[in-house]
Amino acid sequence: MKYLHTMVRVTDIEASLRFYRDALGLEVLSRRDNEAGQFTLVFLAAPGDRTAQVELTYNWPKNGAAETYTGGRNFGHLAYAVDDIYATCQRLMDHGVVISRPPRDGRMAFVRSPDQVSVELLQAGQALAPAEPWVSMPNVGAW
Amino acid sequence: MKYLHTMVRVTDIEASLRFYRDALGLEVLSRRDNEAGQFTLVFLAAPGDRTAQVELTYNWPKNGAAETYTGGRNFGHLAYAVDDIYATCQRLMDHGVVISRPPRDGRMAFVRSPDQVSVELLQAGQALAPAEPWVSMPNVGAW
Numbered sequence: 651m652k653y654l655h656t657m658v659r660v661t662d663i664e665a666s667l668r669f670y671r672d673a674l675g676l677e678v679l680s681r682r683d684n685e686a687g688q689f690t691l692v693f694l695a696a697p698g699d700r701t702a703q704v705e706l707t708y709n710w711p712k713n714g715a716a717e718t719y720t721g722g723r724n725f726g727h728l729a730y731a732v733d734d735i736y737a738t739c740q741r742l743m744d745h746g747v748v749i750s751r752p753p754r755d756g757r758m759a760f761v762r763s764p765d766q767v768s769v770e771l772l773q774a775g776q777a778l779a780p781a782e783p784w785v786s787m788p789n790v791g792a793w
Numbered sequence: 794m795k796y797l798h799t800m801v802r803v804t805d806i807e808a809s810l811r812f813y814r815d816a817l818g819l820e821v822l823s824r825r826d827n828e829a830g831q832f833t834l835v836f837l838a839a840p841g842d843r844t845a846q847v848e849l850t851y852n853w854p855k856n857g858a859a860e861t862y863t864g865g866r867n868f869g870h871l872a873y874a875v876d877d878i879y880a881t882c883q884r885l886m887d888h889g890v891v892i893s894r895p896p897r898d899g900r901m902a903f904v905r906s907p908d909q910v911s912v913e914l915l916q917a918g919q920a921l922a923p924a925e926p927w928v929s930m931p932n933v934g935a936w
Contacts, residue, residue, distance in 0.1 A: 651818060651876065653838065653845035654915065656799045657869030675794060695796065702796035702845040707869055722865030724908040726800030726850055733794065765867040772797065 655693065655703035656728060658767050659719050663690055663708040665764045670694050670704065673745035674730075674761075674769065675738065679703065688712070696730060704728060719765050727760070727768035727793070735759055735773040736784065752787035756780050760793035768793045798836065798846035799871060801910050804859050806833055806851040808907045813837050813847065816888035817873075817904075817912065818881065822846065831855070839873060847871060862908050870903070870911035870936070878902055878916040879927065895930035899923050903936035911936045 660666040670676050676694035683690045690708040695701070709717050732738045735753045742761055743749060750768075751760035756778035759771045803809040813819050819837035826833045833851040838844070852860050875881045878896045885904055886892060893911075894903035899921035902914045 651839035652842040652874045652917070653847075654872040654874055654913075656871055657913070659867055659869055696794035699795040699844075701842075704796075705869070705872070717866075719867035720865045721867050722863045723860075724802055724862035724864050724906075724910055725868035726802055726848070728799055729797040729848070731795045731797055763867075767867055770797075770800070774795070 653702060655705045657705040657707055658763070658765065659707045659709070659717070660763075660765050661708075661716050661718055662764060663692065663706065666706050666708070667692070668745055669747065669763050670706065673742045673747050675732075675741065676704065721766045725767075727770045729770040729772060731772050731774040733774055734778070735771055736778060736781065738771055739784070748790050749787065750790050750793035752784050752789070753778075754780065754785050754787065756784070762791075762793060796845060798848045800848040800850055801906070801908065802850045802852070802860070802862050803906075803908050804851075804861055805907060806835065806849065809849050809851070810835070811888060812890065812906050813849065816885045816890050818875075818884065819847065864909045868910075870913045872913040872915060874915050874917040876917055877921070878914055879921060879924065881914055882927070891933050892930065893933050893936035895927050895932070896921075897923065897928050897930065899927070905934075905936060 677697050679693045681692045688710040692706040693703045695703045747761050753759040757773045761769050820840050822836045824835045831853040835849040836846045838846045890904050896902040900916045904912050
């Protein structure tokens, strides 16, 4: 038995790729645009851990209207270990992502995808020394 | 960078362990009952893939009232490959789990956790030969 992936639905595939690929740093392993089914599937994974994937499901707009998705409390978050949590958070900010829970402790941060999927980032190994601007950065919203 | 886990919230930790551990077949790697925080965290993983985990968060009832969680469409499902999809589905049924999408094709099935988290099961390698009772089994609800 083996974990394969966690699937999330996305309302805007390009915005989602900017978040999961460009800002978070996952790699796109495959993309399938299914004309007949009117959907796109994108599989991504951490560069160092390709076997555990996240699947983005993008249902194409019908009659020009994109689907919209609400969140639910039964799902919590996706969690990734990162080599440098400050560098990861800076890259997310450079791409316009709000750091919901900044890594004030050099160890843990939370952000949200464009569809409000919560993503936890954990510093691999020892926590980094607390440092600005993170130490003074307040929480924003929920995560 | 490395995927660590997907966290889901559960309203009944024992019912959730019956589903994720006994019926689905994941192994409990750790359990922490936090009296001060009034919550329990359980980490589980597939026996063959311990590094990719699912985290159950159980917030203890306050004043006797358990929290309840709704689902949202932004989260899709957790997916696992299994060695024998028929044996897995039979074990799930033996534990009272409804097979939302039976493996009529010998390849794919969907079930839901007690908190309505959708779980996809995929036959590892080649699909099994279609067989009863699965071939004649109808879909039940959504997944």
